[in-house]
Amino acid sequence: MTEEQGQNYSPLAFIWGHLFASFSAPDIDLTGRTALVTGGNGGLGYAAVLHFARCNASRIIIASRSLTRCQAAAQKVYEDVPSYRGVVDVMELDLSSFANTIKFCQDLNADKGRLDIIVANAGIQPKPETFKQTGDGYEETLQVNGLATALMGVLLLPKLEETAGREVPAGSKGMKPTLSIVASEVHYWSKFPQANAPGSLIDALNDPAQFVDFNERYQVSKVLSVFIGRELAKLPAVTSGKVLVNSVNPGMCQSAIRDNMGPVIAWIFNAIAWSAEKGARNFLYSSTQPTMPGAFIHHCRETPVSTFVVSPKGRETQEKYWKECLDIFRKLGVDSELDRAL
Template sequence: MGFAGDIVQMNVGQILQSPFIPHVDLTGQTIVITGANTGLGFEAAKHFYKLNVSKLILACRNMTKGEAARKAVLASNPTFEGKVEVWPLDMSSFASVLAFGDRLNSLSRLDAFLSNAGIETNDYEQFEGHESVITVNVISTFLVSMLAIPKLRETAKAQKRPTRLVVTGSVMHIFAKYQHLVEPGRGRIFSSLDDEKTADMSGRYNLSKLMVLLGVRQLADQLDIGTKQGQGDVIVNCVNPGWCKTELFRMNTGGLGGKIGLALIGRSAEDGGKTLVHAAVAGKDTHGKYLDACRIKPESTWVRSKASIETERRMWLELVEILEAIRPGVTRL
């Protein structure tokens, strides 16, 4: 189908297919959402609360904004008495991510973990020795996800049903310049992306979401190994919320064309939040898959090509090496 076909598919999904709220009752369940004080995470939190989730944890960098979000979530379903908590999480700090991950162990159960926090910027900056978008959107996203998996597995085994790990991706992965992953030599993908002299920050968000999608595919394979060995079954998927009118693009609107496109076909944050809810309750058929408009969709043409396989594996091995340096043993699933 090629790149042109990818564009057609994106527009059809955005215009003709509307996200929906699954008809489920989440009584008794515990759900955690990162990046939950604004945008998609916040809207998803309100949807979850209306579905009777018993315990909802909003992971936020700014605790003041997090508390305001907590009150708004409670007000969205005033007759319900579920518990909503705000936990601090700064995805630009590995120490914060590790502390948050350790705190997850205090939960009695964890039914779904939504790794949703992300940034977009055209400005080059480093967090924790890596370019900022790669640190937050890729390294910390998979670090916090890995830290959540033991509790997800424990819950799945105790409840005798799968739990879910949802990673927020983006349709923008189809625009990513994948050559930035293909061309660096072995062991050089992340170091190449960290080089300020060659960093293409205008396309960095798109590339980070391509890396997320490739990582989810590899993570699904790793989780399958543990499941076959008798550990709890965890379903992981990558959800595209669609092109949504949120604060994410406040630093990079995509220019005049981006502003016009967003105004014409952009989804509301409320609709985007529905896609996160769907992914958090979706079935085994979504494991390792890319979701859009609450449906399984094909990834970009390049991601589905044989040419991507070697790059995906190389990227994953490098990512595992980085994560193991942050906390030894964290990727042993």
């Protein structure tokens, strides 16, 4: 077996890619398929919803903290894609609460319908210089982008696996049920200082003294997204060949994610960013095309992850992170659901 190669992605390479990368949305008919987009009421998530509507997905589920915002987005889909004849449903999901995340997954697992695509897109960037903990006692970015996204992946893999056993819609024959974890190119730039802390990695990430700054924390959280994609890809639903899991980078896109940084900085970023429509082509690609399990998708193609992720230290950190995630999940009263997936 050849050693996996990582790559560095310099700021210059980023600027070059941002200026010149050209890729189109895959042309696929998703009639008969159901797609879930977390954080699908705005920004990149809503752009992904529109891609799925243009591809005729029969059912689209938009989930976020606000049912009102999700309902408004669901109505807008029919204005933005007038030809769309499918159903758009909404669900409440708050990844900053384990109890809410578990309820969301239980409701979806109890749903009689199929689930072909999950774009785990909901994510946050912390407010500058603000260490904020959730009601569960974890730093918010760690819980939303890291822990709860991983928990949702584990709890919903059996639903994707069950869907794999259902009839395959004619327009998208080769496609496996797929979970795409939304990561970012910023994972290339993370120094992941907490990886060197002795003892628990999650304790280190949850220690205010080890919260370097909001930017570093966001970068670390996107390394965690890559880790989650690679670890979920080792689970039986994926190794059996029934289901696909990968992680995906949309590129720097217009959205509300930088609103935390103040109106001027957010405006500057949005002025130079890609449209969310362009970035979300990556989500359509990662969730419908036959990638390698655990692959990282960037500019609509499989791309090496960072040199840190594939380094011995990175592999050790990934394994440690995953083990500690599972230790936390085991304390949440969902043992039977975990056993189904692991």
